[in-house]
Amino acid sequence: MRYNLIHSTLYEYKQSVSSYHSITCLCPRTTPNQVLGEFTLTVTPEPAELTERTDFFGNTVHYFSIQKPHRQLRVIAQSSVESIYLNPELPIVKSATCREAAGAFQMDIGLKSEVLQYLLPSPFVYWDDDIRRYARDCFPADRSLYESVVDFCGKIFREFTFDSKFSTVNTPIKTVLREKKGVCQDFSHLAIAGLRSLGFPARYVSGYLETLPPPGKKKLQGSDASHAWISAYIPGIGWCDFDPTNDVVPRERHLTTAWGRDYGDVPPLKGILFSSGRQKLRVEVDVLPVG
């Protein structure tokens, strides 16, 4: 499946912004399941500088700066991605049991070194007994870890309400768990916290999900959104993606941009600006299948 992705971000400022530095994490990764074709990043006004680099996690990030006063900033990331799933039936049987997995991460020092940063608390993912208790039932010692994660994500999907008004970037996971509300980012952070609390490595994946218009309706422009889900390390298989927001195992309609320990490692856009006023933000995303 081939997609064209358009991620457009518009900032409008009440007061003129004199100087602006930004880092974007908008360029899709090439993975065993997807190949990045073209990628262009268009910034208006024209940035004084725009450079690309690979971050610690292997994501492609861009730095740009604008050094003239402006009231409006538009960042458009366009890319084409080929999504390929060679073996749609995952060899679930290969998955270690929860007991084996927990042991492996402690005993196998090589493996531990590789995944340790996804086992430890990170700036947005930390937990307490409530979170651990919430996750624990889904991970019986003798069940395969893979099935357990599927079960856990299903639990979150069933018990939580999607509510885009409820949380912000800084809403603690504990609050999300108490209120049983949130968005994909919150559910992903909760799922990651649950997994890590039990000693299973998990990371945060940012990307896109192709949405389908209601039957008979034409798809509206800008109607898609950026999305987030998780990836868990399953000994015997490797990193496997799960989507707690939609209770699905990501396939060709999930397109990966970047991964890290949590949202804080891969925000689509972050910046430092010099201004005294407020700002308004508008994001539009299109995930358009080609052919």
Add this chain to the structure above:
Amino acid sequence: MSLVSTHTTLLQDYRLKVRSYDEVLDRNGALKPHWQLLFAALEKLGIKEVGVRNQEIITKLQENGVTYSVYESSDGLNRPWQLDPIPFLIHQSEWQEIAKGLRQRAELLNLILQDLYGPQTLVKEKVIPPELVYDNTGFLRACHDVKLAGRHQLVKYAVDMARGPDGRMWVLDNRTQAPSGAGYTLENRTVMSKVLPDLAENLFVRRLSPFYLSTQQALARNYGKGKEDLTIVYLTPGPNNETYFEHAYLAAYYGYILAQGDDLLVRGGNVWLKSIEGLRKVDIILRRIDDDFSDPLELRSDSRLGVPGLLHAIRMGKVAVINPPGTGLLENNAFMAFMHNASRHLLGQELILPSVATWWCGQVKEQNFVLDNLEQLIVKKVNRHRDNRSIYGHQLSDAQLDQLKREIRANPTQYVAQEEVSFSTTPAYVDGTIEPRFAALRAYLIGTENGYEVMPGGLTRSSPEAGRFTFSNQYGGISKDTWIVGDEVEHAQEHIVLPTSTQYRKASSLPSRSADNLFWVGRYGERVLATNAFINIVLNALNIHQNYGGQNEHIAWLLRSLTHLTLTYPGFVVDGEAEATLLENPIRELNDLVLNVKRAGSIGSSVERFLRAIKSVRDQWNPEIWRAIDLVEGSLVRIKTLKKEQADHRAIQKDLDRLYGRMFTFYGTVSETMSRDNAYYLLKSGKLIERILSRVSVIRSSFAFRNPEYVENELLEALLNYHHLLGRFRNTYRSQITLSAALDMVLMEANSPYALAYQFDALGRCLDRLPGSQERLNNAQKAVLEATAKIKLANVVELCEYDEESNFRKNLDDLMGEITALTFTASESISNLYFSHVAIQSSFFGGGNPSDKHEV
């Protein structure tokens, strides 16, 4: 032999007090010869004289403004730096071995740094556990590709050491981000050689300056890319930092530009300094802000101390930051447990210097050992944090021990434990005697093209209490000069390479923020003087009235003028009954205008702001000026204490007189010792602008309305007094003072420093010397030119005209209004031309704000 017997007294006394292993003794209990020489010198001085010299040290340090701020101390800022008159001695022959060990440690840490931000073989080959990287708050992922050109990532390095029971120096701790103390070390040496030169007799103390010179040269050679005219910035978090003194001190010593984060900006991959000449490209940054504060874009987004985009500029190779951000990784306490393994792996060598036995609780065997022996151990968190203090097992109750054990079991990877070693004591001067105190030494290294170089000396700190092993300046540690002593004069350093031309920059750039502060030093300083002078005039008038009686209408006018001058409304500008009450007893309000530090416009408040502005640019002041500043600071302390007693106004007047004199000492020292450069002219501009405003204010408030002659005469006398022109007036006119004659003088006198014409001429000359004023007049110059012309062309007879009915002197009031407005224009124009106007920095972290997500 009588000489010997007297020599032994101090020493004998001391030896009786020694309870544990002491610096003066070698391992066989024999006296080390160099300590014997030192004690002989002390003996020769006599302990009384040592006390006198100690007092001199205190005075000198205070005069030089050497301070160390303590967090959360009751008085807020600055505590005086403490220096023991008795130095810490190490013999050259021993030091050579220590230095070798220190260089090895530096090489090792440098390799560890490169490995962990690179291939991580130490982790892959299981030499160190992965927690040391990933569970280490000093490991900054954004810095994995932030590299300094050349062989060193660790350029500046400091090591804390103490002498262990085996008689060798043991490594206690590593400082790898932005080590502090090298400035205090230098100042200690400076003060010691001034106050106690006699102690060093026959000891052949190694000089420190070659090390600082090496530092300077290493930076220029390794990171200057062969450029002639380098711009090197000493990046400080600012005057609120506990070691700000030494930032300013070292910046001035090296000739680097002291700057804060908002003095710098990143553009086109380069770092630029906002200076009053415009943007200046920065080549090298010596950093005194912590790693995670250095770039809010990629590190701590709430940092206001760093430079957004700095990491990008380093990656582009456009600027060298010393040490590069990320080096704090090595300050994690767990590394101490793996240094031997790392050394074997990376260097193929055993460590030369021993370190304190350290167990990381993340390993089962080590954890068990720690839990079983907790009473004998010191427990630390692996990640450093200001709130984390070492826990001494032997000081804990059983319940506390159990609690600690539970915490360690719950989070074993977060703890290390160290053997509680008994370190050596060293002679310290305490309350008139010489006492043994525990001490630790911080040594300094710099990476040069020939490898690491060790400072022949360091910062020794001794414990303030007997029997305790704590030195941190935060907890009252006392510093000592550290002498590496030899048996003969050193030759090795004779062929000192003189600094290359890169060391001599033609014109030093003045950061815009410093310019701003200098201007306000002038404005607040003059505000102190203007208010002081006028209050003095008011108090004198009150005194005379009190003694001789008579009419007091003029006093009411003077008091109202004072309120206008200080903008402390309502003050004396009230009507009816309130006015009558205030006039009945004006002292309370007058006292408040002197003593109430919280009230803007009061003398106390202006002095405080004056000093704050001064301290924000402390690299600008030479020692002579500091002495004057110290005097003014003394006045502020006095003002603050006076507040508590119910001071009578005569006592206040005495203190005001003293403050007045001290401010003039400051002016005089500035004028006699400061170079005539941008800093000087900005300070002077601020002073003149404030002086003009204060004089115009009094003219306007006293004479805009005509008063009966007997009142006006008193006001005229006060006015002339305020302009320092009363004597001259009497000499010139020898007659009754008239308004037209007085105005002629206070406005037009071209040779009297308090006359307006003189001040505008002087202000104009200052502005001509500042940058960007050559080709065309700038707005500040235009405003000053216009004001000068208005003053000089004024017709004093017309100015004295008044409306018969209202008594209003419209011409005078208009002119004073215009002059005020033009002066404000000049002030604002200076500000726009030269000062940085930092827009508020905000970080955001969005574009994927959850509230913008709407998929299901």
